[in-house]
Amino acid sequence: MSKRDYYEVLDVERGASDKEIKRAYRRMAMKYHPDRNPDDKAAEEQFKEVNEAFEILSDPQKRSAYDQYGHAGVDPNMGGHGGFGGAGNFGDIFGDVFGDIFGGGGGGARANAAQRGSDLRYSLDLSLEEAVRGTNKEIRIPTLVECKSCLGSGAKKGTKPSTCGTCAGHGQVRMQQGFFSVQQTCPDCRGKGKIVKDPCRDCHGEGLVKEYKTLAVKIPAGVDTGDRIRLAGEGEAGMNGGPAGDLYVQVEVSEHPIFQRDGKHLYCDVPISFVDAALGGELEVPTLDGRVKLKIPAETQTGKLFRLRGKGVTPVRGGSTGDLMCRVTVETPVNLTKRQKELLEELQETFESEGHSKQSPKKASFFDGVKKFFDDMTG
Numbered sequence: 001m002s003k004r005d006y007y008e009v010l011d012v013e014r015g016a017s018d019k020e021i022k023r024a025y026r027r028m029a030m031k032y033h034p035d036r037n038p039d040d041k042a043a044e045e046q047f048k049e050v051n052e053a054f055e056i057l058s059d060p061q062k063r064s065a066y067d068q069y070g071h072a073g074v075d076p077n078m079g080g081h082g083g084f085g086g087a088g089n090f091g092d093i094f095g096d097v098f099g100d101i102f103g104g105g106g107g108g109a110r111a112n113a114a115q116r117g118s119d120l121r122y123s124l125d126l127s128l129e130e131a132v133r134g135t136n137k138e139i140r141i142p143t144l145v146e147c148k149s150c151l152g153s154g155a156k157k158g159t160k161p162s163t164c165g166t167c168a169g170h171g172q173v174r175m176q177q178g179f180f181s182v183q184q185t186c187p188d189c190r191g192k193g194k195i196v197k198d199p200c201r202d203c204h205g206e207g208l209v210k211e212y213k214t215l216a217v218k219i220p221a222g223v224d225t226g227d228r229i230r231l232a233g234e235g236e237a238g239m240n241g242g243p244a245g246d247l248y249v250q251v252e253v254s255e256h257p258i259f260q261r262d263g264k265h266l267y268c269d270v271p272i273s274f275v276d277a278a279l280g281g282e283l284e285v286p287t288l289d290g291r292v293k294l295k296i297p298a299e300t301q302t303g304k305l306f307r308l309r310g311k312g313v314t315p316v317r318g319g320s321t322g323d324l325m326c327r328v329t330v331e332t333p334v335n336l337t338k339r340q341k342e343l344l345e346e347l348q349e350t351f352e353s354e355g356h357s358k359q360s361p362k363k364a365s366f367f368d369g370v371k372k373f374f375d376d377m378t379g
């Protein structure tokens with residue numbers, strides 16, 4: 001039985017945030033949903049796989065078991081007793097066995113040990129203008145913070161958590177398991193070493209509460225999709241006095257209706273009339289700082305790039321400012337009046353009298369090539 005990596009199934013990185021996993025799951029589930037893929041066995045299998053991956057990766061305990069031990073850490077068929085619930089225990093069993101043999105490593109978190117809070121990631125959508133010029137943004141993020149009512153103990157006001165009798169506060173109990181005497185997370189206190197008899201009403205005994213906080217984020221000019229801004233200590237609260245994690249604000253620049261960005265350069269498509277293209281002229285083209293005039297020389301062909309120096313983006317990590325490239329497209333005239341058609345026909349006749357090749361050298365050489373191609377084939 002070869003199972004695909006769960007991160008691969010959801011197409012996310014190993015360090016993906018909960019939000020990213022949720023988003024990836026939604027995308028994948030939509031794609032493979034049976035309603036959208038009737039009678040498609042392959043899609044049905046994919047859908048099951050996606051659901052399974054999400055079940056594991058959306059649960060912090062199962063995810064960490066999976067990160068450490070792979071499929072063996074979360075496979076219900078290998079746990080012996082009772083489905084996914086055993087995942088945590090399983091990790092501990094492996095951790096302790098290997099820990100004993102190889103010395104150190106592995107093992108569940110020790111009771112009362114200070115633990116650093118998790119890093120959080122926040123995806124921030126910016127317009128191109130905001131990304132190029134920089135801006136100040138306020139973001140609202142959910143985070144787990146120490147419960148103010150019980151100061152993190154989880155016990156109701158005026159009471160204290162008591163030492164767990166089952167494990168005497170160690171958080172682990174020894175159990176005989178086949179040949180091994182192994183340690184397991186204490187089933188009564190779930191490894192905390194303490195029992196809360198009277199749970200705090202605000203945090204239901206967890207010691208942490210979910211809270212939204214608003215943060216001001218300064219976005220420097222020149223950022224691009226994929227850039228991260230680190231806000232130290234703004235991640236999840238630590239446990240047992242451990243430091244808080246960091247918050248990473250991940251920039252995503254939205255598509256712009258006029259400009260496409262490629263690193264420090266901007267691109268924009270400018271349609272021009274075939275008369276301007278032939279005779280040359282002056283155009284007004286957009287830049288992020290307003291309109292500028294662009295001179296088009298006579299005999300300009302479609303696809304020609306005009307470079308406006310310094311009208312691109314100044315990179316956030318320094319360096320010279322990029323350029324704006326205007327790509328012209330010659331527009332074939334439409335909705336011609338009778339008179340206009342007559343004029344064009346007249347023009348066409350003058351071309352023909354000169355044998356075409358003069359006004360349309362590309363066309364002439366192309367058809368010469370075509371003629372030679374067929375001559376060679378038949379001759």
Ligand SMILES: [Zn+2]
Nearest residue numbers: 147150200203
């Ligand atoms: Zn509380």
Ligand SMILES: [Zn+2]
Nearest residue numbers: 164167186189
């Ligand atoms: Zn206990």
